[in-house]
Amino acid sequence: MSNPRKIRILVAKPGLDGHDRGAKVVARALSDAGYEVVYTGLHQTPEMIAAAAVQESVDAVGLSIMSGAHMTLFPAVIDALKARGAGDVLVFGGGIVPDDDLAPLRAIGVAAIFKPGATTQEIVDWVEATIRPKLAS
Amino acid sequence: MSTRAARILAGDQRTGARLMRDLDDGLPEAIEVQKALFPSTGRAFVLGVTGNPGAGKSTVVDVLIERYRRQGKRVGVVAVDPTSPFSGGAILGDRIRMQRHATDDGVFIRSLATRGHLGGLSRSTGDVALVLDAMGYDIVIIETVGVGQDEIEVVGQADTTVVVTVPGLGDEIQAIKAGILEIADVLVVNKSDREGADNSVRHLITMLELRGHDATPVEIVKTVATSHPAQGIDDLILAIERHHARGSSASDAAARKKKRARAQLGDVLHDRLRRAADAALAAHPDLVEQVASRQLDPYSAADTIARTLLKP
Ligand SMILES: Nc1nc2c(ncn2[C@@H]2O[C@H](COP(=O)(O)OP(=O)(O)OP(=O)(O)O)[C@@H](O)[C@H]2O)c(=O)[nH]1
Ligand SMILES: [Mg+2]
Numbered sequence: 023m024s025n026p027r028k029i030r031i032l033v034a035k036p037g038l039d040g041h042d043r044g045a046k047v048v049a050r051a052l053s054d055a056g057y058e059v060v061y062t063g064l065h066q067t068p069e070m071i072a073a074a075a076v077q078e079s080v081d082a083v084g085l086s087i088m089s090g091a092h093m094t095l096f097p098a099v100i101d102a103l104k105a106r107g108a109g110d111v112l113v114f115g116g117g118i119v120p121d122d123d124l125a126p127l128r129a130i131g132v133a134a135i136f137k138p139g140a141t142t143q144e145i146v147d148w149v150e151a152t153i154r155p156k157l158a159s
Numbered sequence: 160m161s162t163r164a165a166r167i168l169a170g171d172q173r174t175g176a177r178l179m180r181d182l183d184d185g186l187p188e189a190i191e192v193q194k195a196l197f198p199s200t201g202r203a204f205v206l207g208v209t210g211n212p213g214a215g216k217s218t219v220v221d222v223l224i225e226r227y228r229r230q231g232k233r234v235g236v237v238a239v240d241p242t243s244p245f246s247g248g249a250i251l252g253d254r255i256r257m258q259r260h261a262t263d264d265g266v267f268i269r270s271l272a273t274r275g276h277l278g279g280l281s282r283s284t285g286d287v288a289l290v291l292d293a294m295g296y297d298i299v300i301i302e303t304v305g306v307g308q309d310e311i312e313v314v315g316q317a318d319t320t321v322v323v324t325v326p327g328l329g330d331e332i333q334a335i336k337a338g339i340l341e342i343a344d345v346l347v348v349n350k351s352d353r354e355g356a357d358n359s360v361r362h363l364i365t366m367l368e369l370r371g372h373d374a375t376p377v378e379i380v381k382t383v384a385t386s387h388p389a390q391g392i393d394d395l396i397l398a399i400e401r402h403h404a405r406g407s408s409a410s411d412a413a414a415r416k417k418k419r420a421r422a423q424l425g426d427v428l429h430d431r432l433r434r435a436a437d438a439a440l441a442a443h444p445d446l447v448e449q450v451a452s453r454q455l456d457p458y459s460a461a462d463t464i465a466r467t468l469l470k471p
Contacts, residue, residue: 053248063255
């Protein structure tokens with residue numbers, strides 16, 4: 023029988039910077055790929071993101087970070103998820119992240135980072151490779 | 160009782176949310192948990208919020224949450240958005256308007272996609288509302304998808320149904336009146352900062368009058384959900400309370416409980432029968448073939464399959 027599970031992903035834009043075009047494009051692409059995308063909009067604090075992720079029981083949280091605050095926001099979201107017993111929720115992101123920061127972000131548990139040039143198909147492929155197998159169990 | 164059910168009755172958000180997911184995905188083991196929770200439910204006041212796409216339903220819900228929280232009540236929200244029939248995916252965006260309550264432990268917001276279910280809700284909406292009830296939320300608000308006129312399933316789930324419209328819809332109001340107006344316990348003309356609000360109210364009054372004298376009264380409330388502070392929300396809360404009070408004489412309450420139980424039972428039963436029918440159909444490729452080659456008509460084939468279903 024086919025797996026009845028539907029992949030659910032929360033897309034959020036943390037931080038104070040102004041627009042969420044990138045986040046919206048990703049949200050749209052993920053929904054076009056057949057996922058349920060909870061979109062929470064701009065100016066989200068790590069606490070708000072983690073609380074929403076728990077209440078929505080999503081498989082993953084995608085963050086759009088253009089402000090350069092990735093080294094504080096990613097760990098803050100991961101910590102907030104852990105504090106709510108949701109450490110198993112994958113955190114991925116997109117935005118301007120210098121190469122030097124990639125390794126430390128992976129080390130604290132960021133599952134994937136997509137650079138501004140990445141296609142939405144790359145993100146969908148990653149979801150299929152990483153999240154889909156988890157749901158089969 | 161299972162630990163899962165016990166945790167949910169204690170209000171554990173993570174466990175409750177996961178059960179909602181299992182219910183939404185139709186896992187049989189989730190139903191076992193529901194069975195354990197059911198005796199502890201029926202305490203929450205269930206408020207349905209429906210109305211035109213973009214009328215401001217989510218914004219009104221956001222302000223209602225704020226007011227109910229000020230009254231010390233815990234609030235659960237189920238917000239339904241449509242699933243794309245093409246991709247099977249959905250963007251669940253109602254939450255955007257309510258995010259200021261995200262970290263308030265007295266508020267639990269859950270977004271659902273219709274997943275092909277008609278009627279303005281998902282198949283799982285009633286079950287998810289039941290979980291919120293079991294978790295101890297005093298008020299459970301169900302926001303439907305933006306509706307046409309046949310999407311009125313929320314009435315079967317709610318104690319009070321609020322229909323949100325906006326000024327200046329004119330002909331559209333005419334178009335929705337048949338279905339939507341009849342289900343409204345309270346009518347909201349939101350975006351009353353726009354021109355034509357009073358016209359809309361007059362129009363709605365006229366249409367309500369056409370229902371005749373023995374129809375139950377429906378209050379109309381003008382709101383501006385986006386102003387600071389929001390306008391008309393206290394009136395809306397009072398109108399909701401009055402409707403609730405009107406229906407809370409012992410006999411009314413009993414009738415409503417029975418009606419809801421019937422709807423709930425009917426849903427579960429239809430769902431089971433549909434699944435059984437799908438399975439039986441899948442088990443009879445021979446009959447499909449015979450119908451395809453016109454050796455057999457679909458009515459006789461259905462009779463044959465239905466007989467296998469009804470046998471114990
Ligand atoms: N001018 C004005 N705009 C409003 C008011 N209430 C809501 N809006 C705006 O109307 C738009 C839609 O509001 P929502 O609350 O998302 O409407 P909705 O009915 O939940 O929409 P769907 O769930 O997509 O059907 C938003 O841009 C709101 O800011 C109001 O009272 N006045
Ligand atoms: Mg909405």
